[in-house]
Amino acid sequence: MFPECLLFLFLLSQSLEKVEIRGVTSFPESQIEGLLEPYFGSEVDSSLIEKLAAEILDFYGNRGFPFVSVRPEYLRKSREGMTLVLRVEEGKPVVISGLRFVGSEKTKRDVLLRFFRDEGKLFSLARLREEIAEANSSGYVEVLGFSVDTSGGRSDLVIALEEKRVNSADGALLYDQRRKNLGGYLEVGAPNLMGTGRSLALSYRRVSLGEQKFELRYREPWIFGTDFYTEGEIFYHFAESLFIKRSVCARVGLKRKIEFYIGEKYEDNVDMGGNERESNFLSLLGFKAERFSGAYLPRRGISLKSEVQVSGTKQSGFLFAGWRFPGSGRLNLSFRVDLRFVRKKGG
Template structure:
């Protein structure tokens, strides 16, 4: 009894005073203002009133619109719990056009109406003109399940705050419709069109959309079956396309871009395609707000004359690039990385490329779609992009283990370490160091990359490498520089020079040194969507090296050619087939080449299941196939099968047979963890027992 009195007292006090305890404040749809909750003065746990909520909401709207990139709509709702004297406050933000109200008006009025939850549009939600047709299709399908045919029209009112009214006219569905004489449309298409409203007018409109303006219909009903006989007649062609309002661009330019040909069959879909192509041309040549609409279709003896109304609305240029979320990378580096040029003509294609360049750089975890704002009183469009900056640096280690083979009995470990600084001081300069130890081989590699030399698109790279083999008693030092010139976002050309010194044991305990001076060239095509863990695309690299070697035994010419190709075929949303093929050959008239001058084969980067650099040859070729199950941006599980071979001549396929072909198979995974990227591959070589496979452990920590 005391509890009941206490509850009634609380309710009475809350009614008298009008105050409520706030259970929670939910703000949804706030995309361009990250700290939107801080703008609303009422907090969870506060004691408030309806008036206080209204005042706080008004201040929230004013503050939000000052910070938002677009004009916004707001919807406030308060859910009260009278027993507890508390409430839940919900604020829905819609940036751009939004739905203020939504209504269904059936005829007759007492007719059933579908539930609003079937529709894409919701009160307080965003407005999308393209989704209105989908909403009408859903309602027609709902009525069809109830043996009713619905004719639905929609009216939208308001520029930013939309009021949507669906007018619905109902009639009983036809028991059965049959069609005769139709050649252009099939039975299913005609039945779908005729089910929406009165059959004959609906069918006539359908045929008119495809240029059959002389079509005629004859309808006969018997029992519960209606047979409609169709006489299609000839299809009308396009006679011409006339334009009004294209002050800056001549008609021939626009029609050429749309691939329009006089005399081609008329259809409304083709008219829409012409308009879309012309809009694309305008958007890519400085007219982002251009509008094109059909004025009229005139049917004559020579065909259909289409008249289009064009509103160009001025030519715009790019203004400033604003990137949000990049704490490390400097704005100037991001601008160059994105290829953004202030003052250039606005281009929608260039806007999309800008986003793709940032996403492919691997500096950012996510890159959102760009938004544009227009500077007041100027035809200048500023670009706004929000990014989530990723880790720029990485430390990577790999350990290989191979059980002792028969006759050797020694278990072998191999080690690999990689350190990369990918964005030094936020300038996109990069530095990397690689170390490999595979007894008796020891090698190291140091590389530095300077982007945008002298403010140009050209980048420069310097490299220093060291390689020694204790068993063969030789050491190779090499230095080189090269420049990389981009032809496009996907194609680059490189050229450079290199010098190497090869010290080896000649005869007995005497050592000799050969020096090689070489020129480098190559072309690279990279169309992968995300190089670190691609889901689709392809990659092709063709490097060439030519040099002269001077040593104790003479002067020799050397030429090396390589080809590396990758292709990734998507197999659904989370699976992909990865294929890689590589070929490398060395042409040299030096008969005393040591192992360090040959190409290695075997290990984690070539043919898995074998030791690192287990085989060497003047010519090698290998192929890798993986069926990948993608578990994240950088995570995957894969089943793999690798092939490889070595030879002493460039025509490697003449020397390869089923007996000397190397192949490995197995499984592996790469998983992003809190400690970094963890990768393990277990590979089995040809004729190897299951327990004698090679384990490749890779740990990559980003920071």
């Protein structure tokens, strides 16, 4: 990336004392030089120069300059250490005229525009990285890269995508010859239903011993084009002569950097052995928050989830916290805490 002759001239492993910026820039040179002060005192090598260049590229990229270039001119040696002279060519600031998506065949453009809201705005590398991370977290698209096309008098942001094959269907039919009974299962999953971002999941199981289990989940991600969403769940579990468990749940939430939701849930549990029945209407309140560094390969960050369920006879809830951070080499370390409680009146 940089001329290696700079390093061969100074193989004395001296530390960096100062960085000087050359070139015509829209920002005071002292402001850029001050950005690099945390690196002063570090040993001068090729990796350090690349880190300094990356800081400058991010500085300009977050302020509307996608075509900035950084080139080292020379190293100056003194008793105190090394002075590195960098030449910066910032290019022109860019306001995004429009967006083009390459590689998207099924996912509708309106869905992709929910992730990328750059049209008419000054180019920002930090904002774009957050948008890429959000798109990748959807599970049905993966961002491969981006570029800015300034041909034709426009400044279009071009996003290269790869759509994941996430829709699935699986099933089997079983026959119990001894009991002369049919059983089996069917599972259908559509996290990106017809390219709309809506999700649908269905699961049905029946075993020959008189047990049935059914689950249905649906999510509408953007109500009337807003950041509000709604989702619902239906659950039914029947075991002959043992129990019946039924529940219906509906939630409405707002998803931004932190996701909040409220909802109502009805539970009906019947114990056939003891001839007992318990029914509850539960009010739900919860939040979710995730923050990971790295748009393409999230490695470091934190995940928080919490929910409280309250009714006239029962209170329950959980708190989940997870941390993930990189170790040495290819090793990734993670740590999690999961706390749950259930309390009944009179118990």
